[in-house]
Amino acid sequence: MNNSLDPRVKRLTLNESNTSLKEGEHWNIFEVFRQDKRGGHHVHVGALHAPDPAMALIFAKEQYGRRKECFNLWVVCSADILAFADEDAEMFVNNKEKNYREASGFKVRDKIEEFKKKSGE
Structure with missing residues (x-):
C-alpha cells in the first residue's frame, strides 16, 4: 500500500479497477501558479x-x-x-567563447x- 500524500501517486492504481469512469468522474491534474503582487512573476506552487x-x-x-x-x-x-x-539538456550548455560579443571581435x-x-579624406 502506498502512503504518499501526493494525489498523482495515489491515483496510479486507478487504472487497475475493472470499472470505467463516467463523464465528470475523471479529474485532470492542474499545475497552479501564484502571483503574490501586481506586476510580479507567477511562481509554481503545486x-x-x-x-x-x-x-x-x-x-x-x-x-x-488563502x-x-x-x-x-x-x-x-x-x-x-x-x-x-532530459536527453536534450546539452542544447542548453552555454558556449564560453563569446568573442563575437566584444568590440575586439x-x-x-x-x-x-x-x-x-x-x-580621399
Missing part, C-alpha cells in the same frame, strides 16, 4: 485534481490563495505543458580607415 479548468481555479483559490497574500492565480492542465526531454575600425583612404 498541483491539484479538478474536473475542468473553472473548478481548478476555484480549488486553487481555496488551496493556494494563506498568503495573493494577487492572481493561473491553472494549467499538466497534459498541456510541453518540456524538453569586430574589425570595424580598420574598415572605416580603409574607407576614408579610398574616399
